[in-house]
Amino acid sequence: MSYIPKSYRKFMATVTTAAVVASMVAPAANAAEVKGFPDVKEDHWAAEGIYSLVEKGIISGYEDGTFQPNKQLIRGHAAILLTRALDLPIPTDLNSFKDVTKKSGYAEAAAATKQAGIFVGTNNKFGGSDVLTREQVASVLVRAFDLVGTDKEVSFTDMDKVNLAHKDDVKVLAQHGITTGTDSGKFDPKAPVTRATFATFIHRILEKQTDNxxxxxxxxxxxxxxxxxxxxxxxxxxxxxxxxxxxxxxxxxxxxxxxxxxxxxxxxxxxxxxxxxxxxxxxxxxxxxxxxxxxxxxxxxxxxxxxxxxxxxxxxxxxxxxxxxxxxxxxxxxxxxxxxxxxxxxxxxxxxxxxxxxxxxxxxxxxxxxxxxxxxxxxxxxxxxxxxxxxxxxxxxxxxxxxxxxxxxxxxxxxxxxxxxxxxxxxxxxxxxxxxxxxxxxxxxxxxxxxxxxxxxxxxxxxxxxxxxxxxxxxxxxxxxxxxxxxxxxxxxxxxxxxxxxxxxxxxDKIKEVKNSETGAATTSDLTNPRANDTSVFSVRSNETQLGNLITDGMLDKAKEYNENVVIAMQNGGGIRAALDKGPITLGDVLTVLPFGNTLATMKLTGAEIITALEHSVSQSPKEHGGFLHVSGMKFTYDSTKASGERVVSVEVKGKDGTFTALDKTKEYVIATNAFTAKGGDNYAVFKKAYEEGRVTDLGLADWENLRDYVIKLKTVDPKIEDRITDVAKK
Structure with a gap:
C-alpha cells in the first residue's frame, strides 16, 4: 500500500541490516554461506522475515554463525542504517547534537538524519547508545519510508501508554500491517526493538511494496x-x-x-x-x-x-x-x-x-x-x-x-x-x-x-x-x-x-523606524487598560472602558464602509493588550494595543442570539473574563447578582438618527466583531453556530489597521464612558 522510492530500493539491494549493526560489534558471516542460524529455528516467530532477507542478501549473521535475534538496536546504529538507506547528504557541520562529538562513529549519520528530520533528539541530545523502543522505531520507519495513514481502525489495548509524539506513527505502522502487536493485543510501546523485530518490520514493508x-x-x-x-x-x-x-x-x-x-x-x-x-x-x-x-x-x-x-x-x-x-x-x-x-x-x-x-x-x-x-x-x-x-x-x-x-x-x-x-x-x-x-x-x-x-x-x-x-x-x-x-x-x-x-x-531595521512614526492623531488623556488587582475590581475584562469604546467605534466605522447595514460592533476585552498614553499616537502604540492581527468580520444574528452572546459576556461578572465584550452602536444593562444566563436586563440599539430603541428578539441584525470571536473564540457557542451556518463574512481587515485609520480620522482622540455597559447591581 505504500510506494517505496528508488533510493530505498537501491539500498535494499545492496546494504544489509546486519552489515551496519553487526559491523559495530563483530565481523558478520557471509549470508550466502549461512544455511540456517542455530538460534533461529524454522518455528521461530521471526524466521520468515529473517530468512527472506537473508535470501535476498539483505541481512546476515555474525562470524560465529549466529543471528542473535534478541540483540537490541541502538539509535546510533539505526542512524547509520538510515543514512545509507536514504543516501542522505552529510552536512559539513557535524555538531548536530551536543552529545555527539566529531570523533563519534555515528557523527555523520546523526547529523544527516537530523537534517533530514528523521532523528530529532530530545533537548538537543541524540542518545546514540540508547536502545530504540518500539514506539520510537514506529516514528523512524514512518518518516524513513514515507508511510501514510489509512482509515483502518487500530485496536491495541495499550495505546494509552504510547507517547503522544509517536501515537499517530504507531497507528500508521499497524494500519499497514507492519506491526501486529503481541498475542494479548498490546503494542508494548516501551519495549526495546531487537534485530528480529527490525528484520520482520523491514520484511513486511518490502512485501507491501507497490507501484503507487x-x-x-x-x-x-x-x-x-x-x-x-x-x-x-x-x-x-x-x-x-x-x-x-x-x-x-x-x-x-x-x-x-x-x-x-x-x-x-x-x-x-x-x-x-x-x-x-x-x-x-x-x-x-x-x-x-x-x-x-x-x-x-x-x-x-x-x-x-x-x-x-x-x-x-x-x-x-x-x-x-x-x-x-x-x-x-x-x-x-x-x-x-x-x-x-x-x-x-x-x-x-x-x-x-x-x-x-x-x-x-x-x-x-x-x-x-x-x-x-x-x-x-x-x-x-x-x-x-x-x-x-x-x-x-x-x-x-x-x-x-x-x-x-x-x-x-x-x-x-x-x-x-x-x-x-x-x-x-x-x-x-x-x-x-x-x-x-x-x-x-x-x-x-x-x-x-x-x-x-x-x-x-x-x-x-x-x-x-x-x-x-x-x-x-x-x-x-x-x-x-x-x-x-x-x-x-x-x-x-x-x-x-x-x-x-x-x-x-x-x-x-526599516520597520523599527516606521513603528516610531506618528499617526497624526493624539489623545487628550490617558486611555488606560486596567486589570483587577488587590485594591480594585475595575478591569478591561469586566467593565466598559474609554479604550474599549474607541476600538469598537473604529470597528463599526470601518465595517460600515463595507456593509451599511452593520449596526453594532463588539470587541473581546482579552484582545485589548495595552493602554494608550496621553499625547501623540504612534503606529507602535496602535500595534501594542492590538497585537494579534485579528481581522474584522461581520455576522448576521437575531436579537435573541445577541442577548445570548451578552449573557455569556457578563456570565462571570464582576470577575474578569477575556470574553467580556466592549460594544458600539448599542447599550445594555445587566444584574451581576442574578444567575448566569439570566443577567441581561435591557438591550438597546442605536439608530441612524442617534436615538436608541429596544432590541427586537425576532429581528435580524448585522454586527461586526473580530474573526477570533466570530468563530466562537472565548467559548461563544452562539457565534460559532452562526459561523458554521455561513452567517459570517471575514472582511480580512487587521484590527490594528482599523484602529489606526479611525484615530487618524478623529485626529483628536477623546472617548468617554457612556454607560454602554451597566451593572444595575452597582447602581
Missing part, C-alpha cells in the same frame, strides 16, 4: 506579511526538503496586508523570501487586491507577479480588463511550459516522473471585501469543473486545487467543503482565506448528494506563518487517493536560518 505514487506538498496561507518569523519558516522548509527533495511548496494567498512590512514594502519583502525559499506556485487571496482603489491601482500586485521566481494560478480570476497585467495574464491557459512571473488558470508540473495538475481559485467575495477594480471573478464551481476537465483531457489524473475560498466559510459564496463535494477529479485542496488550523487533513468521500466519490484531501495551515503545513498523498495507478498523512509544523520551535535572518535585518 506519492506526492509531498508543503503549504502556507494567509501569512499577511508576518515576516518576523520567516527565518524559522526557512529552516522548517529546508528540513522537509532534506528528507523529501521533490516536495512542492505552495502558497494559498493573502501574502498582502497585515503588518508594517506590507505597508512599507508593498509585498516585495515577502517576495524576496518566497523567491529565496523557492516556492513552486501561488494563488491570489482577496487581500492581494487591497490596493486596487489607490492612485496606482494594482501596480504593486503586478510588480509582485512580475518579480516572482514562480508562477501564479487562478482559474476564476479575470485580469484582462486591467492593462497592468498585459503580457503576464494568460486566462484559460493550462501551461506545461511554465514561465516565472506569469498568471495561468493552471499549470502542469512533473514531480518524480508524474505529471501533476495544479490550478487556483479565489473567492468571489473579493468584489465585496477588497478593491479589485477592473479585475473580475467568476463562479468557482464552474471554473473548477472546466479546469479539471482540461487536465483530464491531457491524461493528467493527479490534480491539486490551490484555493483562497475558505475551508468552511460563507457557503453563499464559496468554500473548500462545497468544492470537494461538487467537483469530481480534485485530489487535494490546499486552502486559505478562513485561517483554519487543520492539524490533520480532512478527507471528503461523498458528493453533495451523499453519494460515494473518490477521496478529496483538504489541508490548511492557519495563519501568519505560525505553521508550515505538510501533506503526503498516495495515489494508485488510476490516480485515486489511497492514503494520506499530514501535519502542521510549528515554526516558532525551529532555529533561524542564517541567510534568511541576514536578509530580514534590512527590512526589520
Amino acid at each position: 505514487y506519492k506526492l509531498s506538498i508543503m503549504h502556507t496561507n494567509d501569512t499577511h506579511a508576518n515576516l518576523d518569523s520567516v527565518a524559522k519558516r526557512a529552516t522548517a522548509i529546508k528540513e522537509v526538503r532534506a528528507k523529501k527533495k521533490n516536495s512542492l511548496l505552495i502558497d494559498a494567498g493573502d501574502v498582502f496586508s497585515g503588518t508594517l512590512y506590507f505597508n512599507e514594502f508593498r509585498g516585495q519583502a515577502d517576495l524576496a523570501f518566497m523567491n529565496y525559499l523557492k516556492y513552486d506556485v501561488m494563488t491570489f487571496g482577496n487581500h492581494e487586491f487591497d490596493l486596487g482603489s489607490s492612485t496606482d491601482g494594482h501596480k504593486a500586485l503586478a510588480e509582485f507577479v512580475k518579480n516572482a521566481k514562480f508562477p501564479f494560478v487562478s482559474a476564476n480570476v479575470d485580469f484582462s480588463g486591467d492593462s497592468l497585467f498585459n503580457g503576464i495574464y494568460h486566462g484559460g491557459t493550462i501551461a506545461e511550459e511554465i514561465k516565472d512571473g506569469q498568471i495561468y488558470s493552471g499549470i502542469v508540473k512533473e514531480v518524480n516522473g508524474e505529471k501533476i495538475g495544479i490550478f487556483g481559485l479565489t473567492t468571489e467575495e473579493t468584489a465585496d471585501i477588497s478593491s479589485p477594480g477592473k479585475v473580475k471573478f467568476q463562479n468557482y464551481i464552474d471554473q473548477a469543473k472546466k479546469t479539471v476537465k482540461a487536465f483530464e483531457d491531457k491524461g493528467i489524473n493527479k490534480i491539486v486545487a490551490v484555493t483562497h475560498i475558505g475551508y468552511d466559510d460563507n457557503a453563499e459564496y464559496d468554500n473548500d467543503l462545497e468544492l470537494a463535494k461538487a467537483v469530481d477529479g480534485i485530489d487535494v485542496i490546499v486552502g486559505g482565506h478562513s485561517h483554519t488550523q487543520l492539524d490533520k487533513p480532512v478527507v471528503i468521500e461523498k458528493d453533495k448528494n451523499g453519494k460515494e466519490k473518490d477521496p478529496t484531501v483538504i489541508v490548511q495551515a492557519y495563519q501568519y506563518s505560525d505553521f508550515l503545513g505538510t501533506i503526503n498523498v498516495e495515489f494508485d495507478k488510476n490516480g485515486k487517493v489511497v492514503g494520506q498523512a499530514g501535519k502542521l509544523i510549528k515554526v516558532a520551535e525551529k532555529a533561524e536560518d542564517a541567510e534568511a535572518a541576514k536578509m530580514l535585518k534590512q527590512y526589520a
Whole structure:
C-alpha cells in the first residue's frame, strides 16, 4: 500500500541490516554461506522475515554463525542504517547534537538524519547508545519510508501508554500491517526493538511494496506579511526538503496586508523570501487586491507577479480588463511550459516522473471585501469543473486545487467543503482565506448528494506563518487517493536560518523606524487598560472602558464602509493588550494595543442570539473574563447578582438618527466583531453556530489597521464612558 522510492530500493539491494549493526560489534558471516542460524529455528516467530532477507542478501549473521535475534538496536546504529538507506547528504557541520562529538562513529549519520528530520533528539541530545523502543522505531520507519495513514481502525489495548509524539506513527505502522502487536493485543510501546523485530518490520514493508505514487506538498496561507518569523519558516522548509527533495511548496494567498512590512514594502519583502525559499506556485487571496482603489491601482500586485521566481494560478480570476497585467495574464491557459512571473488558470508540473495538475481559485467575495477594480471573478464551481476537465483531457489524473475560498466559510459564496463535494477529479485542496488550523487533513468521500466519490484531501495551515503545513498523498495507478498523512509544523520551535535572518535585518531595521512614526492623531488623556488587582475590581475584562469604546467605534466605522447595514460592533476585552498614553499616537502604540492581527468580520444574528452572546459576556461578572465584550452602536444593562444566563436586563440599539430603541428578539441584525470571536473564540457557542451556518463574512481587515485609520480620522482622540455597559447591581 505504500510506494517505496528508488533510493530505498537501491539500498535494499545492496546494504544489509546486519552489515551496519553487526559491523559495530563483530565481523558478520557471509549470508550466502549461512544455511540456517542455530538460534533461529524454522518455528521461530521471526524466521520468515529473517530468512527472506537473508535470501535476498539483505541481512546476515555474525562470524560465529549466529543471528542473535534478541540483540537490541541502538539509535546510533539505526542512524547509520538510515543514512545509507536514504543516501542522505552529510552536512559539513557535524555538531548536530551536543552529545555527539566529531570523533563519534555515528557523527555523520546523526547529523544527516537530523537534517533530514528523521532523528530529532530530545533537548538537543541524540542518545546514540540508547536502545530504540518500539514506539520510537514506529516514528523512524514512518518518516524513513514515507508511510501514510489509512482509515483502518487500530485496536491495541495499550495505546494509552504510547507517547503522544509517536501515537499517530504507531497507528500508521499497524494500519499497514507492519506491526501486529503481541498475542494479548498490546503494542508494548516501551519495549526495546531487537534485530528480529527490525528484520520482520523491514520484511513486511518490502512485501507491501507497490507501484503507487506519492506526492509531498508543503503549504502556507494567509501569512499577511508576518515576516518576523520567516527565518524559522526557512529552516522548517529546508528540513522537509532534506528528507523529501521533490516536495512542492505552495502558497494559498493573502501574502498582502497585515503588518508594517506590507505597508512599507508593498509585498516585495515577502517576495524576496518566497523567491529565496523557492516556492513552486501561488494563488491570489482577496487581500492581494487591497490596493486596487489607490492612485496606482494594482501596480504593486503586478510588480509582485512580475518579480516572482514562480508562477501564479487562478482559474476564476479575470485580469484582462486591467492593462497592468498585459503580457503576464494568460486566462484559460493550462501551461506545461511554465514561465516565472506569469498568471495561468493552471499549470502542469512533473514531480518524480508524474505529471501533476495544479490550478487556483479565489473567492468571489473579493468584489465585496477588497478593491479589485477592473479585475473580475467568476463562479468557482464552474471554473473548477472546466479546469479539471482540461487536465483530464491531457491524461493528467493527479490534480491539486490551490484555493483562497475558505475551508468552511460563507457557503453563499464559496468554500473548500462545497468544492470537494461538487467537483469530481480534485485530489487535494490546499486552502486559505478562513485561517483554519487543520492539524490533520480532512478527507471528503461523498458528493453533495451523499453519494460515494473518490477521496478529496483538504489541508490548511492557519495563519501568519505560525505553521508550515505538510501533506503526503498516495495515489494508485488510476490516480485515486489511497492514503494520506499530514501535519502542521510549528515554526516558532525551529532555529533561524542564517541567510534568511541576514536578509530580514534590512527590512526589520526599516520597520523599527516606521513603528516610531506618528499617526497624526493624539489623545487628550490617558486611555488606560486596567486589570483587577488587590485594591480594585475595575478591569478591561469586566467593565466598559474609554479604550474599549474607541476600538469598537473604529470597528463599526470601518465595517460600515463595507456593509451599511452593520449596526453594532463588539470587541473581546482579552484582545485589548495595552493602554494608550496621553499625547501623540504612534503606529507602535496602535500595534501594542492590538497585537494579534485579528481581522474584522461581520455576522448576521437575531436579537435573541445577541442577548445570548451578552449573557455569556457578563456570565462571570464582576470577575474578569477575556470574553467580556466592549460594544458600539448599542447599550445594555445587566444584574451581576442574578444567575448566569439570566443577567441581561435591557438591550438597546442605536439608530441612524442617534436615538436608541429596544432590541427586537425576532429581528435580524448585522454586527461586526473580530474573526477570533466570530468563530466562537472565548467559548461563544452562539457565534460559532452562526459561523458554521455561513452567517459570517471575514472582511480580512487587521484590527490594528482599523484602529489606526479611525484615530487618524478623529485626529483628536477623546472617548468617554457612556454607560454602554451597566451593572444595575452597582447602581
